Each structure stands twice: as structure tokens, then as C-alpha cells.
Amino acid sequence: MSDPVHVKICGVTSAAAVSEAVTAGARYLGFNFYPPSPRYLTPDNARALMLDVPEGVAKVALVVDPSDDALAALLADLPVDFLQLHGHESPARVMEIRARYGLPIIKAVGIADAEDLAALEDYLSVSDQILVDAKPAKGAALPGGNGLAFDWRLLQGRHWPRPWLLAGGLTAQNVAAAIRLTGARQVDVSSGVESAPGIKDPAAMRAFVAAAQSESTTAQV
16 A cells, blocks of 8 residues: 555645644645735735644745745745745746755646646756646636646656646545546645635545545556
8 A cells, every 4th residue: 555645735824724734634735925816825924824834744835937036035034845836937947946945846837738748847857846737728817726627637647757746626526536547646725625715624625635545546756
């Protein structure tokens, strides 16, 4: 039997959500620093929440096409474990950020069809992990967290030389099937465990983690 699937719960916005996500069994917590998002946090608010995260649970700062100044200000006083780049950052920009700030990088790549997988390959050598997400619709206000899924069959049989997370439209009802189909050993959820945008539901988080960890397929990284 393989290790349990790791769950990232993204977009936590309150002390209660942090506590409930940790209790549910999340391995990563995502803190959103993209102002248009309903899950956006100011650095001051995020710091208070991050300080409550216990050892062993990774704190992930989600940013979108950040400038150096914005990153420097954000990271000056926050205990961040991972940076999640969720914009149009090029491989060269990802490499630059990783070198400048010394933090492991999770690069989100949107997938709609097989052609998008070529872009994913370009990030494998410059990122520490890849987040495989549903590609947002043209003109969408948010780069992720839209509750959209993609055709998981595109990932069948694929093996990458980096850890990766499956995201996009996952819920407690479909995450086990998604894991079986793709071989994912890490999954990311945001809107799929909410009662309203930005409001995490404790029962939904528990159900999601339980469903994800019910799977014990062979690791694929």
C-alpha cells in the first residue's frame, strides 16, 4: 500500500478554516495574494493565520505574475514554505524567482487539451512541483479556483520527474475517480470545499480528504 494522497486546501481565509483544514488532514494550506480573488488576504491577515499552522503542514503563498518588489514585500515578514506561481510566468521568470528568493516553486499550468501538455514540460526543469489545473476560459477574471475540471484522460500514463498536484473542479464526490484515472498522489482543492466563495466548509474538507486518501494507487511523480 502506498503513502496516502497529499491534499492541498487552497484559499483559506480564517483561523477557523486553518484549524479545520489541518484537522481534516491537509498537507498543504494555500494563502491567496491575488486581489481580485474572493479568497484574497492581505499580508498582515495572512501572517496571523500562517503563524497558527503547525509544523508538518506547508504554507503556500499563491501569487499571479508578481513583480520583484511585490514579492519582496510579501515575503519580508511571512513564514512561507512554497511559492505558487499561478499566472503567465515564463520558465525563465520561474527560474529567476526561485533563485532570487530561495523558496521551492509550485508552478500552475492550465490544461484544456493535449497541446497544453507541451507547456507543462517546459516548466519541469525550473519548478519544484507542478500544479496541473483546468485552463480558465478566455477572459476569465481568475486564473484558478473557478471550479472547472478538464479531461483527466489527458494525464493517463504520464510520468514526470517532479512531484505534481491535480487541481480543477475536484470535490469529495469525484476526487477518488480522478486519482484512479490520473495516478495523482497530490490533489488541490479550493471552491470544491466551500459553502460560498472564500468560505471553507468543515464537513466538505473532511469528506474531501477522506475520499482522496481512500485511494492507494501506485505513486506517479
